[in-house]
Structures are given as structure tokens and as C-alpha cells.
Amino acid sequence: MDAADIERKAGSGERLTREDGIALYGCDDLAWLGGLAHQVRTRHSGDTVYFAAHRSLDVAAGTDVEEAVALATGAAADGSLELRLTTDAGTDWSGLPHTVRELRAALPDGVELSACAMHYGGAGASVDPAACVEQVLRLRELQDETGGFRLFVPLLQDGPRGATGAEVLKTFAVARLLFDNVAHVAADWALHTPQTAQLALQHGADELAGQVADDAGEAGQPADALTREDLLDLIRDTGFRPAERDTRHTVLHAHEGPDPERRETPQPMRV
Template identity: 70%
Template structure:
């Protein structure tokens, strides 16, 4: 791999190729790879880490989604999540996304879910991961409309390793030059890995947030994968970023204070 050439392309805004993506996955220097992705993330989002208390709806049939979008919006849904890792014909998918975008009410936005690898003990296949990213990039070129992508490598004993998850985020940030945001799902990746993903290209934490009426963490424990709002804010600050709650189109709903510099200068006990 010609690291200097890839750095030149990234810093000049030149689009990376399929061969570049595979070379990045073959790279064993996660610190270099994460640093380059973090540089791109910083140019896009600065010190901000987004989050949203949103109501999502998974989309499996684009034609049905066009018909149901107004009803979903009336029911408070703010996000339609589309899995672009399926084997649907690319041109048909692009046309379906264009039609859906035109039919979306103002308060609804599209999220791309991709990279369904590393589950059930299966090895992570770098070529397939790169091809899924390029598929999403081509779809965004053709149809547009995706504000954020969410890689779905699951870490843990039956999935990808933490390093593989972080590498997937870094490569996704470098290849997806036309998707503005990248989100880490703490319920899927674990909270600690999701925090580290913010240093490897991600600029958002996503997952179930327990409502503002919760005074402690007990209610979150009753909802699998949920965090209270205060736990989420603390997780973002502990990762070194400033939390900003966003709307469906990444407008700032509420900005919060960033991490305390003095707190970060001294060792702190880990939250468990």
C-alpha cells in the first residue's frame, strides 16, 4: 500500500478507488488508519458528536414506504432506515430511493444501514465490505438523500473483533466521501467500542435513549441496549467530544457543553 498516495488523495479530496479501499483494509496500522479517518471527521464535524432522540422505521419495501411515509410521519417517525447491503439491482434501488425521497414529508429523513458482516462467528471479508461501501457511494451519487450511514459489524465473541469494527468505521469514513455523517450504534457495537468509533471516523452515537423523565439508570436497564440521556451525554464527553442533539436533517436542536478539560487531564474511574 502506498500510504503517502492515499494520504494525498484524502487531503486533496480525490475519490479513493476500490483498490485503495482493499489496501486500507489490509493495513495493520490501525493508529494511522484511524488518525486519517479522524482527520476527515474533524474537517466535517469539528469537535461535535451528534445524537438524536428519534423514532426510526425500518424500510424493506421501497414502494410500500412511499405509500406509508405520510402515516409514519403523522405517528412521529423521524427516520427511515434502509439496508443497502442487499442484493437488489443497483439501478432499481437508485430509482426507488429517488421516488421515496420525493414523497418524504419534511420531518422524515433517510439513513443507510450497511456492512452486515462479522456475525455468528463468520470472518470479516474485506473485499465484500469494500464493495458494499462502494455500492452505497454509487447509490448516493445516483439518488442522494442519505445523511448518515451506520456500519453494522457486531463485535464480541460471536462477531468481529473490536479492532475490526474500528477499521470498518475508518475505511467507511474514507471511502464514503459523499455521505456526510457516520454513526456508531452502542447497542450493537457496545458502548465502549462506539465511543472509540468517534475517534475512527464516526461523528454520531445512535441507539435507544430513555426519556427525559428518567431520574436514574434503572429504567435503562429494563430496556435492552438503552441509555439515559445523561448517560449518553457522559459517553460523548468521555470520548472527548461536545454533544449536539440533532433533528432529522442535522439541524442543531440543542447544543451541550463539551468535556471538562481538567477532568480529562487526570485519571478517572471507568464507568461500568
């Protein structure tokens, strides 16, 4: 790997290639890789970490367009304001440009479209770098064609049955470096330990995604849902400034930044 060339490209905003992506996945220097991705996320978002109080609806990329719009319309009536189009290694990409354009045109006012990629790893199997890179590059091409997304959410679960923490962080860093035409990358805290989600914010992510409860005991909320204050604490403890956003990433409420008397770094994670 030509580290100097990749640093030059990342610093100048030059597009990385497939070969660059695979080389980055093969890099064992997670601190260097995370630092490079952090530079890019800082260029996009400064010291801000976004979150949204609205719900998201996940729809598989192969779902019929009319069905997806109907689901989004119904979900919007129930308070869901973001449709997350999920791809995986078996996705048929041939019709996706048409699908994204149709969804963008037909979604109810105020419902945003985000891209998700489901990566596989764990249970004794490592994450396949070539497959991950290929998914991200296909989404990048789709974004070139349609401009349909403001947010990318890598879906890779860590823990005893999933990927290692290092694999998760590497996936976020490479995604941020490769997916250069999407403004925001989010870590879905429900898929990770809080510590890994925090560390993802230092490896390219600039948002924490996941359902937020105004009250820990609010009716209809999952038992493990984070309250707004929980989320603010996670963000501040990582050294960032929380900002609640709408579906267009307009800041609705800029919260106070980290308390200097609190700890400045997350706790160790499993690698």
C-alpha cells in the same frame, strides 16, 4: 499499499478507489488508519458528535416503495423521524436509484432518509474486505446519482458472536474514507459495547445513533436504552462536544464539551 498516496488523497479530498479501500482493509496499523479517518470526520464536523432523540425505522432496500412510504408515514405519526434504508451483500442494486428518488419525494415532511450497510463477520468468520468495500462503493455511486442521504450507518456487531473490536473500527475508518459524498457517519451504540462505540468516534464516526430515553424508566423504552445523560457522558468522555440534531442535522441544542477532570479516553476494548 502506497500509504503516502492515500494520505495525499484523503488530505486533499480526492476520491479513493476500490483498490485503495481493499488496501486500507488490509492495513494492520489501526492507529494510522483511524487517524486518517479522524482527519476526514474533523473536516466535516470539527469536535462535534451528533445525536438525535427521535426514533429510527429500518427498512430493507428491497421493500416496495409504496410499502416503505406507508411504513414511514405510520412511524412518523408514532414519533419516528428517520427512515434507514438497509442494504446487504444480497441487495439488488438495479432499482435503488429510482427507489431513493421516490422515497425522497414521497416521505412525510421532516422524515429523513439514511443509508445503512449490513456487514457480516464473527462466529469464526472474518469480515470479507472486498464485499464491504463493494457495498460502500455502491452506496457512494447511489449518492452520486440521487443525493438522497445525509447519514451512513455501518451495521456490524461486535462481541463474542460478532466481529472483533478491531474489525468494527476498521470498517468505520474505511467507510469514512471511501464514502466521501455523505456528510455524516454514525455508530449505532446498540450494536456495540459502549467502549467500541466511543472508539468509533475516533475512527471516522461523528454521531452516536440509537434510541434515547428521557427517563430510564420511561414506558415503552427498551430496558437497555440509554438516557440523554448517558449519551452525553459517553460523548464527553471521548473528548467531543455533544450536539442534539434534527433530521436535517440542524443543531437543536449544543451541549457543554468534555469536563477536563473526567477521563479523556475510553477504556480498553476486545480486539
